[in-house]
Amino acid sequence: xxxxxxxxxxxxxxxxxxxxxxxxxxxxxxxxxxxxxxxxxxxxxxxxxxxxxxxxxxxxxxxxxxxxxxxxxxxxxxxxxxxxxxxxxxxxxxxxxxxxxxxxxxxxxxxxxxxxxxxxxxxxxxxxxxxxxxxxxxxxxxxxxxxxxxxxxxxxxx
Amino acid sequence: xxxxxxxxxxxxxxxxxxxxxxxxxxxxxxxxxxxxxxxxxxxxxxxxxxxxxxxxxxxxxxxxxxxxxxxxxxxxxxxxxxxxxxxxxxxxxxxxxxxxxxxxxxxxxxxxxxxxxxxxxxxxxxxxxxxx
Numbered sequence: 001x002x003x004x005x006x007x008x009x010x011x012x013x014x015x016x017x018x019x020x021x022x023x024x025x026x027x028x029x030x031x032x033x034x035x036x037x038x039x040x041x042x043x044x045x046x047x048x049x050x051x052x053x054x055x056x057x058x059x060x061x062x063x064x065x066x067x068x069x070x071x072x073x074x075x076x077x078x079x080x081x082x083x084x085x086x087x088x089x090x091x092x093x094x095x096x097x098x099x100x101x102x103x104x105x106x107x108x109x110x111x112x113x114x115x116x117x118x119x120x121x122x123x124x125x126x127x128x129x130x131x132x133x134x135x136x137x138x139x140x141x142x143x144x145x146x147x148x149x150x151x152x153x154x155x156x157x158x
Numbered sequence: 159x160x161x162x163x164x165x166x167x168x169x170x171x172x173x174x175x176x177x178x179x180x181x182x183x184x185x186x187x188x189x190x191x192x193x194x195x196x197x198x199x200x201x202x203x204x205x206x207x208x209x210x211x212x213x214x215x216x217x218x219x220x221x222x223x224x225x226x227x228x229x230x231x232x233x234x235x236x237x238x239x240x241x242x243x244x245x246x247x248x249x250x251x252x253x254x255x256x257x258x259x260x261x262x263x264x265x266x267x268x269x270x271x272x273x274x275x276x277x278x279x280x281x282x283x284x285x286x287x288x289x290x
Contacts, residue, residue, distance in 0.1 A: 008175040044223045045173040051274035137223045
């Protein structure tokens, strides 16, 4: 195995354990929306590196996890968070299986039918959150206000 | 200013793997004066220390989404000091969202690159940051 892939596996394992701990906490306290943002920030790391190393399935699953966690954190809906946490637990387990494969020098990719099922579940949850725009780290309010000004000036100048 | 492989470069990312990927791409381009930071906070400290020591970073490559200080806040800190107003700053981001890009451009980013990227795309971005 490439040294970089080996290090990616080791680094991601630590992150996945941290994700598990965050989900454990959220299971007990689904109103801890800050932890969902932290989850999104941490899974973003796996997403970026997985995509860069061309582990496409890992990248897609991590991206769904990131979107779902950031968006559900903003929903402030504890009933929704309870469901989201269950889905995220499952997704983290899938990611762990992929890393197990990689570390055993097997292809990281899982059976297409299985991946399809997982992705359809993640898509289902994402579909419930389409009204929430922000799917990543927050931009400061004043930046957004400046942005609104910029767009308004642009539309006036047309 | 043209790209000089001998320049002092700071790579900022909270994922060691990503830093290694970027480092690998820069090494292939002949760069060997590379420093790493795992968040915007130590990066900002390193930038100021390097300046005080008279050996400032000549190029900063930073991830956006980091837990302590985000890349956009690092960029704002950098641009808030006259001595760093023109330091080339390349933002690495997973966010292709228009709003993020506009915010980064307004904050004075030199250019941005969206993950994942190939060595060729990376080189193209460097050429844009450092036009010949």
